[in-house]
Amino acid sequence: MDTAGVAADTMPTGPCARIPEGQSAFVREILERVGDKWTLLVIATLQQGVRRYSDLHHTVPGISQRMLTLTLRQLVQDGLVTRTAYAEVPPRVEYALTPLGISLLDIVGALIDWVSTHHDEIREHRTHAGQATRKSTTKPTPMNAKS
């Protein structure tokens, strides 16, 4: 899958192809959206259907009420999740993914898949890192005879 060229439309590979500043703003926007600690986890849980607050609190291991509330509120505000509150005596609130949220989850699935595929490869690098990164013993074209 390393040979697949999916979306490189706005990324010209020319010699002077510096990174567009607008593009970096986009990258930032992604990270601020899904790059926090719980957003993706909540979305992934919501993928399996409508969930109540306590359900989410129980399903996502280790999340606090504060973080769950904050994450959900952000997701609702961004239109990725719907919130439905029932005015019952025991309060009941249900959260569900919107089509927009589902589409995001679809993209994220590819990322999860990537990590599942390469995470052992990465871990291998992490363990004994630093043998080819040494001073260039292979000598590509060093020593420009500066002096």
Place this chain on the structure above:
Amino acid sequence: MDTAGVAADTMPTGPCARIPEGQSAFVREILERVGDKWTLLVIATLQQGVRRYSDLHHTVPGISQRMLTLTLRQLVQDGLVTRTAYAEVPPRVEYALTPLGISLLDIVGALIDWVSTHHDEIREHRTHAGQATRKSTTKPTPMNAKS
């Protein structure tokens, strides 16, 4: 917008359809890898070819030496980027993406593409959010539970 019945009725996957704990660990690993402030930006810059330290420092707007060094070191350690140091009088170090890093960038491209497509949609939600998310005045089916 208010059609929250996206997949509400579809409650399959049985009672034990909770999110796999191993999966959440994977999600975490993704975020800790590419979810920081600069990693994706550096990778995106490296997509355009081999870059020197100062090149990266100049190309990625606003990054500090500390963060550039830390990000690069992490990427090299994970096997996503190669580091080549030339033993010249003016030190020269070049960074380049490995096939693994390229494959990651390919996945991330899809994410960028998603944001490019839906970011105006999200912004629209963010601006006037909070009218359909109110207490259910429509009274869906507030059936009194048993107790």
Place this chain on the structure above:
DNA sequence: CAGGATCCAGTTGGATACTG
């Protein structure tokens, strides 16, 4: 030029307690 070391501000996020 490339990067290490240190200090410090801003932010994230967890634990707890309280409310409607």
Place this chain on the structure above:
DNA sequence: CAGTATCCAACTGGATCCTG
């Protein structure tokens, strides 16, 4: 049950100075 509010520890990341 479904949050809200407050406090606080940990981490992130920027600025600056220093080294090979």
